[in-house]
Amino acid sequence: MLIPITRGVETGQAGMAQHERIGRPSHLPADQVITSPQPSASPAFFSSLKYIGEGKERSLRSVSLRHHDAKSRRATGQRRFGSPKAVEATATSDTPAPDRSEAKRGERPTDTTIAGDGDEACANCGKQGSDTVKLRKCTACRLVKYCGVVCQRAHRKQHKKACKQRAAELKDEQLYSQGHERPEGDFCPICTLPIPLPMGEHSGFNVCCMKKICDGCHVAAGKRGMFDCAFCRTRYPGNDADKLAMVQVRVAKKDPEAIYHLGTKYCHGELGLQKDMRKAVELWSEAAELGSIDALYSLGVAYHRGDGVQQDRAIAVELYRKAAMKGHVDGRHNLGCFEREKGNYNHAVKHFLISAKMGDKKSVETIKMLFMGGLATKKQYAEAMRGHQDAAEEMKSHDRDEAKRLGY
Structure with missing residues (x-):
């Protein structure tokens, strides 16, 4: 019988609130309905x-x-x-010579002197x-x-x-x-399949290579006798000091994922670091400039909650927008929550449909609540369920089923 392997890797959390949602779906008045805006000429x-x-x-x-x-x-x-x-x-x-028959028919060469x-x-x-x-x-x-x-x-x-x-x-x-496909970082680099959501519950984050490895590939590597990193073959660090040293080496090389990851450690006060939200926001800002999508989302959460920065919902929405357009599922879901709070249910459903089709179960549940409240159509709810099911099927594999059976 295969003994579950204890991984020397970081948890798969991405940012201070990767799985955090804005607001909760609630039953809404049945007399409200979604109306589609009619196009008009400006x-x-x-x-x-x-x-x-x-x-x-x-x-x-x-x-x-x-x-x-x-x-x-x-x-x-x-x-x-x-x-x-x-x-x-x-x-x-x-x-x-020019064809005079054309001249007789009244056809003349184009007058090129006419401007415009x-x-x-x-x-x-x-x-x-x-x-x-x-x-x-x-x-x-x-x-x-x-x-x-x-x-x-x-x-x-x-x-x-x-x-x-x-x-x-x-x-x-x-x-x-834009943003209908999940970004590259949401795919396991070994099996190349998208990681099920929430990713922190179905993968581990390896600080040696800054890669998220799905539980299925981790278990499969253990079966083959590979107990180091399944991607880069580096030996797992044995303690927090070694983990932090690995992260800082890559931070010095301006690796956006390493900078973002270090920010999450300051956010939660992990790896022996003192909790410092201002430092976390500073690192996330740098990572976002270097291209980290997770950093954009985490900055949005910080501005939305006023954690480490002055609270500013407008900036939060803009950061969620940028992350969503690059395929960030939680960023897309949160945009839907903002639209729902403003009463823009048609726009909210559009966002929830996109995130549902990328595998987000929370978005499906939210559309269900809107449907029960008369704010989404039966067709939209059915579309969300079909899209979510298709995404779930795409994320399945034998190794992942085995990992789930072993308690991962």
């Missing part, structure tokens, strides 16, 4: 239509001028493509875009174009409301379209 859209119309009018005026020139040529006996001698000279040269393409113009002065007049889109809303900074400033008061509305829509589109 004022800037109708403003752009005006300039499109002006462009067409100018193009028609140019065509009328060309028609007048043609009548003048016919009155003076001049040919469409020049004098008879010029045509004869052209026919004898290497360049083929007729469908783009400065939103303020109406100046058409051309080779000499370069129009640039408003970077916030991407709805209108300007020929310069002066026109953009002059049009700001008129455009401000539509710009803010569209910018918010673009931000939401980006938020809901």
Whole structure:
């Protein structure tokens, strides 16, 4: 019989509140229902239509001028493509003569002297875009174009409301379209399967290589007689001092995961360190700048709770947003909790659906509560359950089942 192996590794906790949730789902009034916002055209859209119309009018005026020139040529006996001698000279040269039959049918070469393409113009002065007049889109809303900074400033008061509305829509589109896949750090580097949630209950964190190894791979390595790190083959540290030394070596090399992990030790006062939330926040900030997604989430929790920093829910939401867009499941769930608290149940369900499909059981339970309260549809609840089941199936393996049987 296989004896369970005692691992000399850190627990799989990620940050001061990796598994922490904001608020708890509660039964909500049944008379409230989710309503989907109806799309509507912004004022800037109708403003752009005006300039499109002006462009067409100018193009028609140019065509009328060309028609007048043609009548003048016919009155003076001049040919469409020049004098008879010029045509004869052209026919004898290497360049083929133009097809006069096309001229008889009224088809003429494109007039390249007309500036602009007729469908783009400065939103303020109406100046058409051309080779000499370069129009640039408003970077916030991407709805209108300007020929310069002066026109953009002059049009700001008129455009401000539509710009803010569209910018918010673009931000939401980006938020809901990204972060549907879990990040690389959520996958066991040995079996390459996503680690079940919460990860701290199904994996161990090895300070030697800063990798989360799932319980299944750890047990499988033990069966093969491998009692060191299953990933890098380094011998496990025997005490807290050795663990801290390993972490600090990688911190000195600017490893974002090591810096983040050291922050969690200051947060909880572990490895012989004095608990210091200010130091933890400082380390998490550095790790976040270097690319740690878990650090973004932990900073969000710190600002949300006012732990080590001044409480600021707006900053917390922005940090959760950044983490969620990179695939952080708890960050996505917490965004849903914020939207639910504000009464934006439609947006909340969108967030919970994404996190549920990544394997978060809490999100499924929350959608169930919203459904029971009349704030989510049966279709949404069914979609959440199917998505969660698919994610759970993807995370299964024989070795993980064996680890669970052994009590891991």
